[in-house]
Amino acid sequence: MRHVSRVLLTxxxxxxxxxxxxxxxxxxxxxxxxAVPVEVSPPLPAGSYEVQSISYDDADxxxxxxxxxxxxxxxxxxxxxxxxxxxxxxxxxxxxxVTARLDVDQPGPAVPADGAVPAVPAVPADGxxxxxxxVAVDAVGPVVAGAVVRLPQDFAVQYTHNxxxxxGGQQVVIRQESSTWSPFMGVMTGMxxxxxxxxxxxxxxxxxxxxxxxxxxxxxxxRQAAASSYTQQHGKAPQATxxxxxxxxxxxxxxxxxxxxxxxxxxxxxxxxxxxPAKRSFGGGGFGRRRR
Numbered sequence: 001m002r003h004v005s006r007v008l009l010t011x012x013x014x015x016x017x018x019x020x021x022x023x024x025x026x027x028x029x030x031x032x033x034x035a036v037p038v039e040v041s042p043p044l045p046a047g048s049y050e051v052q053s054i055s056y057d058d059a060d061x062x063x064x065x066x067x068x069x070x071x072x073x074x075x076x077x078x079x080x081x082x083x084x085x086x087x088x089x090x091x092x093x094x095x096x097x098v099t100a101r102l103d104v105d106q107p108g109p110a111v112p113a114d115g116a117v118p119a120v121p122a123v124p125a126d127g128x129x130x131x132x133x134x135v136a137v138d139a140v141g142p143v144v145a146g147a148v149v150r151l152p153q154d155f156a157v158q159y160t161h162n163x164x165x166x167x168g169g170q171q172v173v174i175r176q177e178s179s180t181w182s183p184f185m186g187v188m189t190g191m192x193x194x195x196x197x198x199x200x201x202x203x204x205x206x207x208x209x210x211x212x213x214x215x216x217x218x219x220x221x222x223r224q225a226a227a228s229s230y231t232q233q234h235g236k237a238p239q240a241t242x243x244x245x246x247x248x249x250x251x252x253x254x255x256x257x258x259x260x261x262x263x264x265x266x267x268x269x270x271x272x273x274x275x276x277p278a279k280r281s282f283g284g285g286g287f288g289r290r291r292r
Contacts, residue, residue: 032172032249038062041079044147046105049074051149054100056181058208059162059173059248061240065102065149078102078147082223084200085149087184093152100151103144109198110139148200156180161208162239164248171248181205181213202226204238 038060050068057064065078088098089109163175183203204218204226218230218238230238 030252032167032170032251034249035060035173035243035247038079038081040081041075041077044074044078044102044104045071047071048106049078049102049104051100051102051151053158054149054155055158055160056205057160057162058205058239059160059164059243061238061244063149063157067102080147082202083147083149084202085151085183086200087197088150088152089198098152100149100155102147102149104147105143105145106148107140107142108144108148108200110141144200151184153184154182155184156182157205159205159208159213162243164239164243171243171246173248173250177208179208179212204230204240207234208239 040062049070052066052068054066055064056062061081063080063083065080065083067074067076067078070076086108091109092098157180159179159181161177161179162173163177164171164173166172183205184197201219201221202223202225206213206215206217216233218226218228218233220226220229227238227241236242
């Protein structure tokens with residue numbers, strides 16, 4: 001019996017040792033994968049495209065704009081790292097034009113300079129004065145070159161936060177968390193002159209910490225100015241800027257584990273995927289929604 005017990009114990013030990021060796025071998029065979037550079041979309045033909053949803057990834061800094069029924073030859077997802085945004089004007093909203101859209105080489109609303117007094121609408125040539133209470137339509141401004149996303153005030157961008165740690169002197173994404181961000185609600189909106197919201201500007205979301213966004217993000221007339229605005233607020237550049245300058249890698253999908261912490265911790269997946277009911281929480285530079 002003792003001999004049989006020793007044999008069984010030896011067999012079990014060999015199995016355990018083999019399992020450990022196999023695990024170590026698998027880990028050794030799966031080093032972090034170098035992040036693939038963002039492949040931005042080619043310029044779109046001039047026009048206005050209805051937008052279904054938008055996602056933002058704070059590792060590569062890319063916006064992915066999902067279009068509704070794009071015309072033939074236009075891909076349904078427009079990818080850009082330089083994407084100015086603007087809020088729909090009050091006049092557009094009153095007219096029922098509340099759908100998010102991507103304008104490409106299109107005239108924008110005639111928005112007066114910051115702090116300027118809006119011009120008085122001219123009386124039509126026929127001398128007929130609009131009836132009291134009629135909705136005034138914004139005058140058409142100059143053509144804005146390139147692509148501009150125009151959004152309702154409460155539009156929520158699907159936000160993917162990348163949890164990063166240093167491994168062997170390299171920044172490695174070990175987990176992703178999902179949330180949402182509304183650029184035109186929250187603290188940043190209150191800090192900006194009203195007219196600034198309707199002109200194209202670049203935005204960085206507020207910092208992401210403890211499962212949600214908190215504080216004020218960055219905004220500016222260029223992507224660099226928006227990053228500078230963010231840096232002045234927080235003493236460091238936005239994560240997308242830091243990672244794009246230093247380079248980063250992603251842990252293999254097989255090693256990514258959901259911890260349940262933060263805003264819907266998850267394995268690496270495509271941005272914008274829903275993880276459950278949203279819980280609103282204030283965030284500067286927009287309005288954050290925390291998923292749990």
